[in-house]
Amino acid sequence: MNQKELDAFFKHLDRTFFLEGENKRFAEFDGPLPIGFGQTISQPSLVLYMTGMLDLTSDSSVLEIGTGSGYQTAFLAHFGGRVYTVERIGALSEKAQRRLAFLGYNNIEYLVGDGSRGWKEHAPYDRIMVTAAARHLPKALADQLAPGGIMIIPAGAGLLQSLLRVEKAKSGELIEKTLLQVRFVDLVGDY
Numbered sequence: 543m544n545q546k547e548l549d550a551f552f553k554h555l556d557r558t559f560f561l562e563g564e565n566k567r568f569a570e571f572d573g574p575l576p577i578g579f580g581q582t583i584s585q586p587s588l589v590l591y592m593t594g595m596l597d598l599t600s601d602s603s604v605l606e607i608g609t610g611s612g613y614q615t616a617f618l619a620h621f622g623g624r625v626y627t628v629e630r631i632g633a634l635s636e637k638a639q640r641r642l643a644f645l646g647y648n649n650i651e652y653l654v655g656d657g658s659r660g661w662k663e664h665a666p667y668d669r670i671m672v673t674a675a676a677r678h679l680p681k682a683l684a685d686q687l688a689p690g691g692i693m694i695i696p697a698g699a700g701l702l703q704s705l706l707r708v709e710k711a712k713s714g715e716l717i718e719k720t721l722l723q724v725r726f727v728d729l730v731g732d733y
Contacts, residue, residue, distance in 0.1 A: 543598050543621040551620055552590045557583070560611040560641060574725075579631045581727055583611045584673060588724065592694050593617045595707050595721060596669050603664070605686065607657035607729070608673035612638030618671060619647040626650075626664050628657040630730060658731025660686040667691060675703040675726040680733035684708070684716055696726045 558569040560583055565575050574582040584592075593614070598604065598621040606618055609629035615638060618625045629635040632654045639652055653661055657672070658680045666688035672695035679697060687693050693708040705721045 543594075543600075545594060548590065548594055548617075548621070551617065552586070555613075555616055557586060557613060559645075560613040560616075577611045577634065579634060581608075581610055581631065581634060583613050584726075589614050589617060591721075592671065592705070593621065595692075596671055596694050597692055598622045598669060602668040603666075603688075604669045604671065605661055605664070605667040605683075606671045606673070607660070607683070609635050609638045609652065610673060612641045614671065614673055615642060615650060616645060616647065618669075619650050622649075622669065624649055624651070624664075626653070626661050626667070628653045628655055628661055630655065630657060656731040658682065658729055658733035662686060669693070670695070672696065672729065673726065674729035675699075675724075676729040676733065678733075679706075679708065679716075679718075680729075680731070682733065684710070689714065694721075696724050701725060 558566050573585045577583050602622040604618050604622040604625045606627040609627040635654050660682045665686035668691050670693040675696040677699050687710045689712045691710050696703040702723045705724045707719045709717045
């Protein structure tokens with residue numbers, strides 16, 4: 543994936559398709575919007591940025607925590623290999639599944655459950671995308687990241703969090719780099 547391909551897909555993917563009701567008219571607004579159940583669809587420029595920082599390849603095994611509307615999932619499925627996405631709210635997962643199937647993506651598997659636990663059955667993952675803010679890096683997610691893998695995760699408590707790019711060295715050491723300050727809904731789970 544190069545930036546030119548990512549930009550072209552970003553311009554092509556209609557965010558309206560991932561919204562409902564009166565929120566559709568705000569689809570071009572570069573900010574988060576509510577999708578129900580206290581959750582949001584992320585701001586488009588941030589989805590673009592986070593996807594770029596994940597450095598996906600066509601054979602990447604990707605774990606996504608927080609399917610939400612499926613908007614971010616579409617980027618992962620388009621540029622990655624196999625995508626495993628976990629959403630704790632069943633109704634959101636069902637809507638996202640219908641949307642993404644309509645768009646023709648058949649490289650996605652879905653799980654309704656606690657995303658902070660990851661999805662151990664398919665680990666390790668080359669890439670992990672977390673779309674909710676963790677108070678701290680969940681150990682289960684770090685353990686499920688393959689050596690040489692990359693995780694993008696908002697972390698911290700309060701109104702603003704740090705968006706981290708976490709790389710796992712071949713030795714297993716985690717190398718964290720703060721990318722920017724963000725605001726996400728909280729990651730809910732046992733972690």
